[in-house]
Amino acid sequence: MSYTEKELKEELDNKSYEFGFVTDIESEKAPVGLNEDIIKLISSKKNEPQWLLDYRLEAFRVWLKMTEPNWAHVKYEKPDFQNISYYAAPKKKKELQSLDEVDPELLRTMEKLGISIEEQKKLSGVAVDFVMDSVSVATSFKEKLSELGIIFCSFSEAVHNYPDLVKKYMGTVVPHTDNYYSALNSAVFSDGSFCYIPKGVRCPMELSTYFRINESGTGQFERTLLIADESSYVSYLEGCTAPQRDENQLHAAVVELIALDKAEIKYSTVQNWYPGDSKGKGGVYNFVTKRGICGHRSKISWTQVETGSAVTWKYPSCILKGDYSIGEFYSVAVTNNFQQADTGTKMIHIGKNTKSTIISKGISAGKSQNSYRGLVKIGKGAKNSRNFSQCDSLLMTDQCGAHTFPYIECENPTATVEHEATTSKIGEDQLFYCMQRGISEEKAISLIVNGYAKEVLNKLPMEFAVEAQKLLEISLEGSVG
Amino acid sequence: MIIKDLNHNSLLKKNSKLDLEALNLGSFPNRKEERWKYTPLRSLKKINFHNQLNFKIEHLSSLGIPKIEGLVIVLENGKFNSSLSNIIDLKEIELLFLNGAEIANNSQEPTQKDYFNNLNASFLTEKVILKIKPNININEPINLVNIISDDNCISNTQFNIDVFENSKLHIRQYFLGSSNSKDGFINHRNQVSLKSKSSLTIDKFQDLNHNFNFCNEFIDQEKESEFIMNTFSASGVILRNNVFCNVYGKNCHSELNGVFAPIEKQHFDNYTIINHFVADCKSFENYKGVIKESGVGVFNGKVIVHQNAQQIEAFQKNNNILLDEESKIYSKPELEIYADDVRCSHGSTTGRFDEEALFYLRSRGISMKKSLELMTLGFINEVIEKSNDSMYKEFLLKRLLKD
Amino acid sequence: MSELLIEIKDLECNIDNQKILQGLNLKINKGEVHAIMGPNGSGKSTLSSVLAGNENYEVTNGSINFLGEEISEMSPEERSWKGMFLAFQYPVEIPGVSNINFLRTALNERNKYYGIDSIPAKDFLKMVAEKSELVGLNNKLKNRSVNEGFSGGEKKRNEIFQMAMLDPKLSILDETDSGLDIDALKIVANGVNKLKSSENATVVITHYQRLLDYIVPDFVHVLHEGKIIKSGDKSLALELEKKGYDWLKTDENI
Structure with a gap:
């Protein structure tokens, strides 16, 4: 065969990050370091009410007493939290009223990302909240949404305009005491998205946010709070990219979902933070806490395609508190070069007749380490609950690792819990079969990997699925087209 | 202590x-x-x-x-x-x-x-x-x-x-x-x-x-x-x-099987690590938990395939049956794989017996208790069968089913 | 004068250091149908795998000249682009990849190799409809994942359907009759016959004469211990059906 594994390996090594460009926008940055003064500065920059400042300071004091977790199957140099700038906002002269007022440079950035707001607006009717570094700069379709009573805005706006909702729900799913990074986020978060779907409303379009770390030496600490009131429905998309930089950038977000009775939230993420170069230099540390809570007969569905970041530490979870509630987790995680991912989910069954499904597909290449870590807990009262988990790992080279760490805790005999996992190499017979039909090895790999990940990709909204598929190809194929 | x-x-x-x-x-x-x-x-x-x-x-x-x-x-x-x-x-x-x-x-x-x-x-x-x-x-x-x-x-x-x-x-x-x-x-x-x-x-x-x-x-x-x-x-x-x-x-066979049947707040914990340092080996694990009366069962099995240990076949299986409200099971089958040409898989299930099967047995005139026993026997038999001494098997069943 | 399609000379090959083919010679012209028969373990399936370029087999000696080119070092896909097709004895299942997507990719990859534009979706679908009729492939199967959950017969039909789509120069049918009932056999054979032309050739590898009633060979070869020990016309197949292979083995030993 003309194409050897060695060549494949070389190609994977040389794979380059397509989205590595720096947007030249004047930005305003807080001095590096972390102390109460910085937190006060952030809070005052954002004109925040006292209760929020108090919340931040309390979180900061809790954080000081905590230690960074080390149970994940990842090795990295702990970030120097005193060497990070905790606030960076593009300097702006006035409030933006419409897209036309957005800095053209920024619009170009979005275009490069393939998600130009204009395009989105025209073609797919997606409402986009674009979070650059830390401040939400443009929100489209706001009017159309507000007719339905849907609130979709930046977190800071929500603090000013809907303080009661924010106060009522913020920190209820991920308390500031939850873990090291959620505490840090609670202290220094700069912006994020806020979304509220009123009772009985079916959000007519996909809501979408793009996060992007732009400024060098900044950490991104965004916060998302999404509330789906009774019998409502929303599909929410989150995309992430970061420019190529030598030093490690930190991203520690908190996402809280609240699905009240009979509500449904579909939350999709395509994460493509800069993974570092082929020597393992640079890249984003992605330490994210995402969790949702389900009311009676409600449903939360997490779908994620993770191709980026140097280190990922992320477990989008569902607390199935209401009876008959449903939690789903669909994940594709690709690691290449020196990337490390420890990702999975937690399904906490509390209510009766609750149901959860976990489909996780890991793909390891290069010298990367890819771990699935997932908890399924069936509480004592979770009668007749069911879980099904399927975790597959695909290994592309003999230098990488693929690990599966499921935790199954069952305290109710009427529950059914099934977990399956397989680890294997890409099928030589499948490759040969494709090649016999004239498909080159590279194309065949991409076909097979896409087929392998299909179950998850199918769960993504159309426009995202295409992007995700492309990302998978970029992540694995190398630059040869 | x-x-x-x-x-x-x-x-x-x-x-x-x-x-x-x-x-x-x-x-x-x-x-x-x-x-x-x-x-x-x-x-x-x-x-x-x-x-x-x-x-x-x-x-x-x-x-x-x-x-x-x-x-x-x-x-x-x-x-x-x-x-x-x-x-x-x-x-x-x-x-x-x-x-x-x-x-x-x-x-x-x-x-x-x-x-x-x-x-x-x-x-x-x-x-x-x-x-x-x-x-x-x-x-x-x-x-x-x-x-x-x-x-x-x-x-x-x-x-x-x-x-x-x-x-x-x-x-x-x-x-x-x-x-x-x-x-x-x-x-x-x-x-x-x-x-x-x-x-x-x-x-x-x-x-x-x-x-x-x-x-x-x-x-x-x-x-x-x-x-x-x-x-x-x-x-x-x-x-x-x-x-x-x-x-x-190379070319080793390692096999760990088990049946654990805690009752009355007993706590049985199986912790296993199989380390595959070299290529061409096979390992199998098959543990069955039957838990009742506030018993607690734990299975934590780990297979580590080290780098260069190619062509490893490793299978882990843990099936558990909870027989009453107060019993608990914690299952943690783990795979840590550093070689690519391997076939490793694990499966874990926890649940109770199939209602239809139980009904079928009972409709043939078998008491509920006996039906459960039969089902339990069927459930653990795969492992008990590993012993080819019928006396010993009988003894095991008796003790494990707490007859 | 018919045109030479493939010439195999003194072909020897190993798998896991075990010699399977031991000096095999075979010439096939365009427009011909060849049947290769032989007892279990004689090397029939090895031959098909080697011709298609399966790397698990190491060619230690000899040459394979296909349409004027030496192909024994060629990758399987390149051989496919040149017109080699193997209908697998055990078609492989590829979860998550639909038949349609799979074939379209196959066609486009070949087009790319020849610098031809990729086939428009409309034309492709038309082609699919046309070709699937040939073997009566259920519409549903086309959209399912490749061979996943197909019955034995469906898998074999799918193979012939793919053959029709790819329009190869040389088709090797490896035990395509195994596991087929007589009706399915007829459908498959009928498909193969319709695809026959003066430009292509077919190699039928089989255990039984039965298939040869429907795909009539011009030549029949008997493979034994990695060599062709006897060649003849269709009557040889009938003779084999009656007498088995042993008389040939003894012949050779004498």
């Missing part, structure tokens, strides 16, 4: 009292450690142990096991009991008993830094070495019996089992607690070395009643060797089996 009335192999001081925490055994395990996450040891920790080595049992039959024939080595409360044993002269087996000061001269560093291992090494009172010469096939199983019959007694014992090239051995190992004793603790270690092309099967049966039993098993496998261990856990306050199987040679 305290041991008084000390009979310590290296610091032999009668009637002295020793606070174990003062000894340098490492820290007492707690649930913050990943490998002790699901097994709290409070009930063990609060006991004051002694290791006066008394004999109390007159006949093995009083312990509810079937008649054992052939070579029988019995250790009672940490000491070799010759009257219960049947030492027949098997030319193929070299047998050596070490106790007291001899152990100190023969001591070895524990391969795993672990509290109970260190405890075992420091307080070891009886060490039995078995060596099976090369090219021997011993058909009749040999029997190793560990008994605890004295309240609050701690028994630290060890078997070293070396099977040389091309030999084959079958061991039946019993860990038994007399029904009228309580809070005794057998802290045992098996050190197994399998030379190339050798084969060892261990059937391990644990029936401790109101006593505790921890077993640390270290198995080193050379090329083309075969190791099969079937663990049957019937009773005990806390049973913990640590199996560390290190596969150093």
Whole structure:
């Protein structure tokens, strides 16, 4: 065969990050370091009410007493939290009223990302909240949404305009005491998205946010709070990219979902933070806490395609508190070069007749380490609950690792819990079969990997699925087209 | 944990009292450690142990096991009991008993830094070495019996089992607690070395009643060797089996099977690590949990395939049945894979019996209780079948089903 | 004068250091149908795998000249682009990849190799409809994952359907009759016959004469211990059906 594994390996090594460009926008940055003064500065920059400042300071004091977790199957140099700038906002002269007022440079950035707001607006009717570094700069379709009573805005706006909702729900799913990074986020978060779907409303379009770390030496600490009131429905998309930089950038977000009775939230993420170069230099540390809570007969569905970041530490979870509630987790995680991912989910069954499904597909290449870590807990009262988990790992080279760490805790005999996992190499017979039909090895790999990940990709909204598929190809194929 | 009335192999001081925490055994395990996450040891920790080595049992039959024939080595409360044993002269087996000061001269560093291992090494009172010469096939199983019959007694014992090239051995190992004793603790270690092309099967049966039993098993496998261990856990306050199987040679077969059936707040924990250091090996794990009456079952199995250990086939399976409201199961099958050309998979299921199947049985006139029993039998049979001795099988079923 | 399609000379090959083919010679012209028969383990399936370029087989000697080019070092896909097709004895299942997507990719990859634009979706679908009729492939199967959950017969039909789509120069049918009932056999054979032309050739590898009633060979070869020990016309197949292979083996030994 003309194409050897060695060549494949070389190609994977040389794979380059397509989205590595720096947007030249004047930005305003807080001095590096972390102390109460910085937190006060952030809070005052954002004109925040006292209760929020108090919340931040309390979180900061809790954080000081905590230690960074080390149970994940990842090795990295702990970030120097005193060497990070905790606030960076593009300097702006006035409030933006419409897209036309957005800095053209920024619009170009979005275009490069393939998600130009204009395009989105025209073609797919997606409402986009674009979070650059830390401040939400443009929100489209706001009017159309507000007719339905849907609130979709930046977190800071929500603090000013809907303080009661924010106060009522913020920190209820991920308390500031939850873990090291959620505490840090609670202290220094700069912006994020806020979304509220009123009772009985079916959000007519996909809501979408793009996060992007732009400024060098900044950490991104965004916060998302999404509330789906009774019998409502929303599909929410989150995309992430970061420019190529030598030093490690930190991203520690908190996402809280609240699905009240009979509500449904579909939350999709395509994460493509800069993974570092082929020597393992640079890249984003992605330490994210995402969790949702389900009311009676409600449903939360997490779908994620993770191709980026140097280190990922992320477990989008569902607390199935209401009876008959449903939690789903669909994940594709690709690691290449020196990337490390420890990702999975937690399904906490509390209510009766609750149901959860976990489909996780890991793909390891290069010298990367890819771990699935997932908890399924069936509480004592979770009668007749069911879980099904399927975790597959695909290994592309003999230098990488693929690990599966499921935790199954069952305290109710009427529950059914099934977990399956397989680890294997890409099928030589499948490759040969494709090649016999004239498909080159590279194309065949991409076909097979896409087929392998299909179950998850199918769960993504159309426009995202295409992007995700492309990302998978970029992540694995190398630059040869 | 305290041991008084000390009979310590290296610091032999009668009637002295020793606070174990003062000894340098490492820290007492707690649930913050990943490998002790699901097994709290409070009930063990609060006991004051002694290791006066008394004999109390007159006949093995009083312990509810079937008649054992052939070579029988019995250790009672940490000491070799010759009257219960049947030492027949098997030319193929070299047998050596070490106790007291001899152990100190023969001591070895524990391969795993672990509290109970260190405890075992420091307080070891009886060490039995078995060596099976090369090219021997011993058909009749040999029997190793560990008994605890004295309240609050701690028994630290060890078997070293070396099977040389091309030999084959079958061991039946019993860990038994007399029904009228309580809070005794057998802290045992098996050190197994399998030379190339050798084969060892261990059937391990644990029936401790109101006593505790921890077993640390270290198995080193050379090329083309075969190791099969079937663990049957019937009773005990806390049973913990640590199996560390290190596969150093190619074309080995490693197989760990088990049935654990805790009742009445008993807590049975199986912790296994299979280390595949080299290529072309196969390993299998199949553990079945049947849990009722507030029993707690734990399965934590890990397969590590090291880099360059290509062409490994590893399968892990853990199926559990919860039979009533208060019982719990924690299952954690883990794969850690650093080589690409492998076939590894695991599966874990937890649930109850299929209602339709139960209904079918009952509609044929079988009582609910019997139906459950039949289903349980069907459930664990796959593992019980590993033993080809019908008497032994029957005995196992009886004890595991708590008939 | 017919045109030479493939010439195999002194072909020897190993798998796991075991010699399977031991000096095999075979010439096939365009427009011909060849049947290769032989007892189990004679090397029939090895031959098909080697021709298609399966790397598990190591060619230790000899040459394979296909349409004037030496192909024994060529990758399987390149051989496919040149017109080699193997209908697998055990078609492989590829979860998550639909038949349609799979074939379209196959066609486009070949087009790319020849510098031809990729086939428009409309034309492709038309082609699919046309070709699937040939073997009566159920519409549903086309959209399912490749061979996943197909019955034995469906898998074989799918193979012929793919053959029709790819329009190869040389088709090797490896035990395509195994596991087929007589009706399915007829459908498959009918498909193969319709695809026959003066420009292509077919190699039928089979155990039984039965298939040859429907796909009539011009030549029949008997493979034994990695060599063709006897060649003849269709009557040889009938003779084999009656007498088995043993008389040939003895012949050779004499």
